[in-house]
Amino acid sequence: MLLAEYDRSGRHYFEFDPNTGAYSQIKLSAPRKNRAGFSGMGQLLRSPGEGKVPVAQYLWFGEPWLWIRNFAPNNAISNASNDDIQVT
Numbered sequence: 255m256l257l258a259e260y261d262r263s264g265r266h267y268f269e270f271d272p273n274t275g276a277y278s279q280i281k282l283s284a285p286r287k288n289r290a291g292f293s294g295m296g297q298l299l300r301s302p303g304e305g306k307v308p309v310a311q312y313l314w315f316g317e318p319w320l321w322i323r324n325f326a327p328n329n330a331i332s333n334a335s336n337d338d339i340q341v342t
Contacts, residue, residue, distance in 0.1 A: 257296035257310050258289050268296040272314050275323060294319075 257277075259266040264285035270277040279298070289295075294312025301307045310321045 255293045255312065255314070256291060257294050257312060258286065258292040260295055260297040267292065268308075268310070270296065270310060270312070272312070272319070272321070275321070277308055277310075277323075 255270050255272060257268040257270050258264075259268060259279070264287075265282050266279055267282065267286070268277050268279055277296070293314070294310055296308060296310040296312075298306040298308055308321075308323045310319075312319055312321070
């Protein structure tokens with residue numbers, strides 16, 4: 255799934271897998287002009303002690319979701335999907 259990034263330049267987006275929580279941030283060659291083709295929005299937020307924390311809101315099978323990536327105590331990203339916070 256593609257998520258547009260909240261940024262002023264409009265030059266980034268995320269590829270996101272809601273089943274696993276895996277994501278990658280990708281830079282566009284030119285700023286996007288609209289949000290066509292995207293399922294939602296994503297952003298990397300700075301959190302004291304945690305670093306950058308990815309947050310997303312999107313539609314998945316017609317349902318709205320809010321997703322916040324949770325981190326393991328040692329600041330390593332946990333691979334278990336049940337460590338993510340998802341709200342419908």
